[in-house]
Amino acid sequence: MDKPVNNRAWFLVLPVLLLVAFSAVLPLMTVVNYSVQDTFGGNQFFWAGLDWFEEVLESDRIRAALGRQILFSAIILAIEIPLGIFVALNMPKRGIWASFCLVLMALPLLIPWNVVGTIWQVFGRVDIGLLGHTLKQLGINYNYVNDAVDAWITVIVMDVWHWTSLVALLCYAGLQSIPDAYYQAARIDQASRWKVFRYIELPKMQGVLLIAVLLRFMDSFMIYTEPFVVTGGGPGNATTFLSIDLVKMAVGQFDLGPAAAFSLIYFLVILLISFVFYTVMTKEAK
Amino acid sequence: MAAVAESKGRGSTIIMVLYLLFLMLPIYWLLNMSLKTNNEILGAFSLWPKNPTLANYRTILTDPSWYMGYVNSLTYVVMNTAISITVALPAAYAFSRYRFLGDKHLFFWLLTNRMAPAAVFALPFFQLYSSIGLFDTHIAVALAHCLFNVPLAVWILEGFMSGVPREIDETAYIDGYSFPRFFVRIFMPLIASGIGVAAFFCFMFSWVELLLSRTLTSVDAKPIAATMTRTVSASGLDWGVLAAAGMLTIIPGALVIWFVRNYIAKGFALGRV
Numbered sequence: 235m236d237k238p239v240n241n242r243a244w245f246l247v248l249p250v251l252l253l254v255a256f257s258a259v260l261p262l263m264t265v266v267n268y269s270v271q272d273t274f275g276g277n278q279f280f281w282a283g284l285d286w287f288e289e290v291l292e293s294d295r296i297r298a299a300l301g302r303q304i305l306f307s308a309i310i311l312a313i314e315i316p317l318g319i320f321v322a323l324n325m326p327k328r329g330i331w332a333s334f335c336l337v338l339m340a341l342p343l344l345i346p347w348n349v350v351g352t353i354w355q356v357f358g359r360v361d362i363g364l365l366g367h368t369l370k371q372l373g374i375n376y377n378y379v380n381d382a383v384d385a386w387i388t389v390i391v392m393d394v395w396h397w398t399s400l401v402a403l404l405c406y407a408g409l410q411s412i413p414d415a416y417y418q419a420a421r422i423d424q425a426s427r428w429k430v431f432r433y434i435e436l437p438k439m440q441g442v443l444l445i446a447v448l449l450r451f452m453d454s455f456m457i458y459t460e461p462f463v464v465t466g467g468g469p470g471n472a473t474t475f476l477s478i479d480l481v482k483m484a485v486g487q488f489d490l491g492p493a494a495a496f497s498l499i500y501f502l503v504i505l506l507i508s509f510v511f512y513t514v515m516t517k518e519a520k
Numbered sequence: 521m522a523a524v525a526e527s528k529g530r531g532s533t534i535i536m537v538l539y540l541l542f543l544m545l546p547i548y549w550l551l552n553m554s555l556k557t558n559n560e561i562l563g564a565f566s567l568w569p570k571n572p573t574l575a576n577y578r579t580i581l582t583d584p585s586w587y588m589g590y591v592n593s594l595t596y597v598v599m600n601t602a603i604s605i606t607v608a609l610p611a612a613y614a615f616s617r618y619r620f621l622g623d624k625h626l627f628f629w630l631l632t633n634r635m636a637p638a639a640v641f642a643l644p645f646f647q648l649y650s651s652i653g654l655f656d657t658h659i660a661v662a663l664a665h666c667l668f669n670v671p672l673a674v675w676i677l678e679g680f681m682s683g684v685p686r687e688i689d690e691t692a693y694i695d696g697y698s699f700p701r702f703f704v705r706i707f708m709p710l711i712a713s714g715i716g717v718a719a720f721f722c723f724m725f726s727w728v729e730l731l732l733s734r735t736l737t738s739v740d741a742k743p744i745a746a747t748m749t750r751t752v753s754a755s756g757l758d759w760g761v762l763a764a765a766g767m768l769t770i771i772p773g774a775l776v777i778w779f780v781r782n783y784i785a786k787g788f789a790l791g792r793v
Binding site: 237238239240241242243246250251253256258261262320321323324326333337338339341342344345346347348349352353354356357361363365455456458459476480481484490497500501504505507509511512 | 531536539547550565567603617621626633639641642670745759762778782784
């Protein structure tokens with residue numbers, strides 16, 4: 235199906251273009267400005283070239299944050315994708331029970347992110363939280379405020395709680411598109427459960443799974459609010475991910491130059507990933 | 521059909537029950553706390569409130585500095601949803617029906633905005649909206665959230681629109697419909713569910729976002745989520761009220777999910793299943 239060429243379609247796109255230009259290009263230019271200039275205050279700027287970029291790329295602190303960020307995203311993907319597929323395979327296909335599951339599963343996705351943080355901050359507290367208190371009763375020494383490993387576990391369990399449903403819902407949508415005839419054919423051939431999964435369900439889920447992997451990767455790469463509320467980036471810097479570090483630098487210390495350079499590098503990394511996402515998805519559509 | 525139903529045995533039910541339990545436990549704990557007094561929360565540890573009280577909810581619903589947070593949040597969320605859908609509809613139509621100069625690049629550029637970390641934009645947004653005198657207004661937050669909601673709306677709507685055969689457009693034009701009349705009278709009803717899903721997602725992402733909405737407001741347009749963080753740090757440990765405020769932020773989401781429950785999954789796949 236070839237679409238007709240019509241350059242007047244630009245008029246239809248114009249409102250979006252103006253709006254997004256206003257809310258994306260203008261601010262981004264400010265960031266570019268800051269990234270190549272230095273200031274002694276009083277609105278006096280002078281050219282700093284690529285100094286800030288060098289400083290950022292050589293900074294141990296940012297390298298450490300990047301390392302933590304990559305580790306975090308990797309763990310998130312390793313847990314949420316298989317778990318999401320597993321849940322989707324066990325979801326009821328239709329009927330009131332299916333609607334019930336869908337609504338309950340979507341619920342964590344609609345809770346404001348800092349409330350998600352608050353819920354888990356309370357839930358994990360040793361004195362008043364169900365999780366923390368139960369673990370203490372069981373004799374497990376758990377304290378996410380002082381122990382880096384416990385803080386990591388809390389943040390990861392929180393993210394699994396928050397976002398696994400997204401993966402499951404996507405896979406569920408993919409599974410719904412498989413005609414029942416496929417399953418009947420597999421039954422006649424006496425295919426094992428694993429083979430049904432490997433040769434019928436997995437190929438049909440490929441497209442949505444790709445969206446799930448990339449969405450989860452990008453969103454976990456940008457995570458800010460939830461760990462910030464739970465741990466504040468601590469103990470020490472143990473859960474200071476890239477966005478937390480960036481906000482600390484820009485708003486807390488007002489180091490505009492390095493923060494801007496950091497922003498641009500951060501944004502370029504995401505841009506690269508988006509490009510892969512886009513290329514693969516448009517290929518999928520053909 | 522029977523074969524499918526059979527293959528999902530008792531094991532599946534147990535797994536689903538366990539998973540849903542895992543999802544609901546922390547929320548239950550919040551509900552539990554919201555129905556207790558502070559003394560009870562900090563005193564004896566109990567799995568359910570011994571003397572359920574609605575005092576925490578009363579505190580919030582009678583104090584303007586609390587409930588205005590909800591009004592502010594809902595105001596900018598609704599404004600954002602209206603703006604996003606209005607500008608996204610014609611653009612999505614253009615992308616789904618025509619090829620034009622630079623269309624692919626434009627589409628990709630829109631997508632990159634959905635992927636932009638909010639932390640990168642927080643400070644520039646603050647300066648931009650301060651300089652044009654929109655700081656601490658609802659419209660500033662609504663416009664800022666367009667950054668990620670407009671691209672999302674365009675993507676979802678484009679997915680749904682591509683599912684409508686182009687013959688319908690051509691027939692309508694032959695019948696003498698002008699473009700605006702065709703679009704509003706014929707095309708929009710056809711993709712009504714798509715519009716609903718796109719609106720749902722705009723609502724959702726604007727509702728859950730905090731970093732930008734907190735940066736762009738101070739008093740008059742302060743969102744409920746930000747009100748929560750401030751009050752906690754100022755008054756020390758008012759856990760009951762905090763929990764009640766949290767519970768109240770969950771309700772709007774729960775209500776809108778119910779209306780789009782059959783389309784949620786398709787929407788998350790950006791209309792492309």
